[in-house]
Every structure is written in C-alpha cells, then in structure tokens.
Amino acid sequence: MRNKLTIGLFGFGCVGSGLYEILNRSGLFNASIKTIVVKNKDKKRAIPQEHFHFDKEVILNDPEINLVVELIDDAEAAYEIVTRAIRSGKHVVSANKKMIAHHLTELIDLKNQYKVSFLYEASVCGSIPVIRNLEEYYNNDTLSSVHGICNGTTNYILTRLDKEGKSFNEILEDAQRLGFAETEPTLDIDGFDAKYKLQILIAHAFGVITLPENILNIGIRNIKLQDIQYAREKGLKIKLIAASEKLDQNVIGYVAPEFVKEDSFAYDVNYEFNAVTIEAAFSDRQVFKGKGAGSFPTASAVLSDISAIQYDYGYEYRKKETTQLSYAPNFSTRIFISSTDPAKLDLIEFSEVEETFSSKDYAYKIGTVDFGKLSHALYRENPELFIAFFPESEHQFKLANTVGSEKLMAKLVG
DSSP: OOOOEEEEEEOOSHHHHHHHHHHHHOSSOSEEEEEEEOSOSSOOOSSOGGGEEOOTHHHHTOTTOOEEEEOOSOHHHHHHHHHHHHHTTOEEEEOOHHHHHHHHHHHHHHHHHHTOOEEOGGGTTTTOOHHHHHHTTTTTSOEEEEEEEOOHHHHHHHHHHHHHOOOHHHHHHHHHHHTSSOSSOHHHHTTHHHHHHHHHHHHHHHSOOOOGGGSEEOOSTTOOHHHHHHHHHTTOEEEEEEEEEEETTEEEEEEEEEEEOTTSTTTTOOTTEEEEEEEETTTEEEEEEEEOSSHHHHHHHHHHHHHHHHTTOOOOOHHHHHOOOEEOOOEEEEEEEEESSGGGGGGSOOSEEEEEEEOSSOEEEEEEEEGGGOOHHHHHHOTTOEEEEOOGGGOOOEEOOOOOHHHHHHHHHO
C-alpha cells in the first residue's frame, strides 16, 4: 500500500520548479507539495508569489509534512535542514552532493536512529539511476570498478574543444552565457563536483566511506589546444573521468582528465550527457547513459525517490556492514603532463619516464608516477601544466609504497 506523502520543498530553482511541474502533471503519485521555502524574496518565479515562504521553520515545524525535499545549492544550509528534518521524524530526499559527501556517515547513523528514509539519487548523474542499481541489482555481485563522466559542464566544454578547436576560455564563456556553466565555475572545471559524486558512488559500490579530501581531483582548466591535437593524432579523446577500482583489499579513486579510446564507454558521450560504467565479476560491464543535469532529468530522479518512499524504501548499505575493503589514497599509474614551459615538467617526479617531447612553446612527458606526487594545488598554482591519465584498459594500477597518511592527505588537498 502506498503511503500518502505531504511534501515540504526547499528550493525552487531549475530542479525544484521541474519537480513541481512534473508532480502536478502526474496523477500517479499519492503525494503533494504543501509548502515551498525559498531564500530570495525578490526573484521572479513561474508560479504566484503566494505559494512561497521564506522561513525554514514553516516546514520543519509542520507535523503534517512527513517528507522534506531539499534542492538548494548551499551545502551548509542543506546540512541543517536535512539533519533537523530527520530528527523531526521526516523522510528526506536531497540532491546536494557536497553536503552528502562531507557528512555521509553521520547522515546514515542519523536516519537509522530516527527510522526514516534518506534518499539522494539526484545527487549523482541526474536522471541516471545508478545509486539504486548499486544498492539493489549489484548488491550480491563482486564489483571491480566504477568509472563515469559525472559532470555535464566539463563534458560540454571538452566536446566543443574537440569538435571546434576554440580555446578553453572561449568555450567556457559560451557555456556560461548558455547556462551550461556557472558564473563561478570552480566546482565543475576543477573536478570537485565530480569528486563528491564519486565519493557517493564508492560508498554504494564498495561499502567504503571516505572523505572528499582523500580523493584526488584534477580538473580541465589548464587544457591547451596542443593537448587536444595530441589526442586527435593518437585517435583519442579527452574526458574528465571519475574513477574507482578495487585493488586486492583496497579501493582507489580519483577525478582527472583521461585519454579515452574509441572502444571506451566515454568516447561518444558528448555535450551535457553523463555516463557510468560498472564492471563486475559475474555481470561483466554495463553502461548507464543519460542527461546529468537539467530541470526535468534531475527532477525525475527526485520523483523516483519520492515514489520509493511511498513504499517505505530506504538504502540498506549492506556492503558497508560487510566490506573488508579499505580506501587507499596512494597508488601508481601512467600519466601524461604537458606545459607551455618545458621546465615545469620537472615539478612532477616520475618513477619511470617512457617518452618526452619538447619544442619552443610546448612540451610533454609520459611515464609512471605515484599519486602522492600529485595534488590539486599543483595544477591550480601552475596554469601551464595539464595532467591526464591514459585509457582505463591501460591503467594497470599498482598500490604505491605507503606514505605517512597525514602528510599525503595534506598534499592531496593542496
């Protein structure tokens, strides 16, 4: 039997307005939005102003509201809303991947304590139902890797770089004007958004919960036309990949540009589309592809969570309770670094160098490095440097020599 849900909605932006429209169109749900709380009193919206409130207490203190849907972009405010809602015995649906990534263990414990559902399918890859599949379909399978294009903004920029030959800054400005990129694009182009999503995927794929600062993120802001040309000459494309793999009793993870081959899942995933590939011992490799952002695609994931809560569904985190895996922050693999200043290539210490090239205004080096030698700060502080990995089939990751964890974590965070 379906439970009747009375919804308190926080946020009426792209996703919130999409959810409102879809829910009102459909007669399939025994759920209705009673109250909408927003922050900006002066913003013009598609429905009359009397539908909106500006005080969170209107929802949090309403005993009739049994489901809070949190769709705001402020992670700290979202944390307060979500934790208070759970403590009030209300179910919660959220799309705030940064808030979830930073507080996942606490939120799991809290929802268990108060015996409510806390679902967040929309926090990872929009309309792609990857979390539910990892929780249910892959629950009894032995997963070996999860790779994804998890950020539509960077994929849009990289697609146009490959197809048009314009500079990064030109295309970023276009993307901002068209609404594909934020005015302040750091979370997207530096890989933070994809990292938060990857951390959530690792928790559901392997049962390992780590902190965002433990996952290296290298973005695309330093990419050059020469890097695109190098990839094209080799029959490759450059994609920002969020990746996790199991090595022995360890899980590794990172977000970084990758050269991908024509037979890669990522090769023909273009513009704002996302894709996730899951590789398992018995079900082999499967690919999920769809729009990773946008009003209706993301709202459809929120709606799916609302529907599931009607039937008392909740994540069980069975892998978290049984896993013997640990997160390994350091490992070695093959990378490519390029620079307009050849001397900058010496900033990264290679354990093995396979190939070097140098001209007046462009140089690159290919070889093996330990992740402990890389950091987010390294490429942010040296805009001449572009760092990329090679195709996932060629990674041949190896766990690196152990490094003092506190020292390594400080370097990864930069």
